[in-house]
Amino acid sequence: HPHSPAGSIKPDSPAGRYLAEHGVDRKDFNSYGSRRGNHEVMIRGTFANIRLKNLLLKNPDGSVVEGGYTRNFLTGEQDTIYDASVAYQEAGIPLVILAGKEYGSGSSRDWAAKGTRLLGVRAVIAESFERIHRSNLIGMGVIPLQFPAGENAESLGLDGTETYDIAGIAAFSAGEHPKTLTVVATRADGTTTSFDAVVRIDTPGEADYYRNGGILQYVLRSLIA
Template sequence: LYLEEAGLLSEMEQLGFGIVGYACTTCNGMSGALDPVIQQEIIDRDLYATAVLSGNRNFDGRIHPYAKQAFLASPPLVVAYAIAGTIRFDIEKDVLGTDKDGKPVTLKDIWPSDEEIDAIVAKAVKPEQFSQVYIPMFDLGAVEKSVSPLYDWRPQTTYIRRPPYWEGALAGERTMKGMRPLAVLGDNITTDHLSPSNAIQASSAAGEYCAKMGLPEEDFNSYATHRGDHLTAQRATFANPKLLNEMCLDENGNVKQGSLARIEPEGKESRMWEAIETYMERKQPLIIVAGADYGQGSSRDWAAKGVRLAGVEAIMAEGFERIHRTNLVGMGVLPLEFKAGETRKTYAIDGTETFDVEGDISPRAELTVIIHRTNGETVKVPMTCRLDTAAEVHVYKAGGVLQRFAQDFLEGNA
């Protein structure tokens, strides 16, 4: 509407910038598919394709699985780079193209002044545009009085399902014994590695599930839109195609890229979801071992929910992003931090081991992780409990924030 009022939409469409969606479309990688010919060219030649976007997320593979890198820019710069057709380009100095007389055009020639922008905003953005859309949304008088306030849960859906937070792994006791690694990871693992938010690919575990539920591929949508259905969202756990799980190596000893895991004790490599399903069926408690800055990036509840529902009881890392650490505690997952100067490599952790956690849990207590190797050797690792406050300990011991709320509610009404 703003673009129409400003008289810009038709010209934007001529440049290829048609409106395909609103709100989180770009940030969630839902701007649409590449031309099949272009996509096949990228695959055949293994091209290092990039994206320039005016959203707020540039995680690996988020904008499109074949865009290996993304750069954030303002909307006018996105248009300028599109005209240029390359990022190997000095946007301030190089020529974007030529005008109708053949004269070179640079960015400064087409960049609007603040006064021009202010005048267009004043003309095109009006209060009534908001009231026409939002006032009817809050008209409670339009709601039928006979409608039940309770939601009618439907089994055949991939968007909203009765949540499982009182059942399964979350209802069981955390033993902290015999935990097997689901993944051994390096530094800078983001919430997008843990639970991606981009478009669901047909070949992914979530895509196969959506197809089984009868959804056509064009309606798969994104992982983020399905987070109300745990059966879809669980299949996003570690589903990022850029994941590097150090448990999965090629014949040269290099870490393979992809949503991969290795099921132990068999040593069988599989897709991550198949490993999670196997361990869930075995009721096998799990642990994740990682490097520095685990959980960085945008906060996402499913980055903590997914691993907990898979049966992960603890995470050993060199450090945690602040909000993600809090989310882990809220899901009843124990964050453990290596002592300064120590890492997963200090103890040559390769994923064949099992892990026990011993010690009394209290704020920032020193706990001991006992590593059991396949040759019978045991190694004791001192680690810091990253439950930083008494309130976090209370939440953790209850099993998570929902369990604590339920306990406090029942005790208050007893």
């Protein structure tokens, strides 16, 4: 699923509200693509694809809600992905994405990983990754983890409502390069599922890239801008 739509900005979307609040006329809500330089707009567009299916949200008939929405676990309510992410960041809660095969395919590449990081995501656990998006995530300090061979969220009984603990990420800061990390998912009732995720930081160069990720320079640049 593309994460950063190149279509027009809808007035009722978080990006549209941001532009309106900043005095931009609706007729000037040109596409995200031409506003890629403005991270305040782009972050609100990450995961806003109308075809995005977030399995945390179901309609009354049991079908999955489509579009840039999620369940805000702090309130229990449906929220836009952007607004929920702001609430999580204010509460100091980093986020994990559970995904399927070829995660990141078709994304507006330069922005999808940046927007993901700015939304507070620190890890993506997927069945497999699109190659360039995987590399971009690493550069943004988001760790790409792969389910054990033959496993996925469904087979492990995970639905995304769990709290995730990923042990050993700090080893990278110490100059190590673990090949697997243990992920423990804790459900609301206290039961847990743990599995060894494959660290898709595949080379020493990528490990350096993750350690020093472009993120620090990126944050400094945006502070100076």
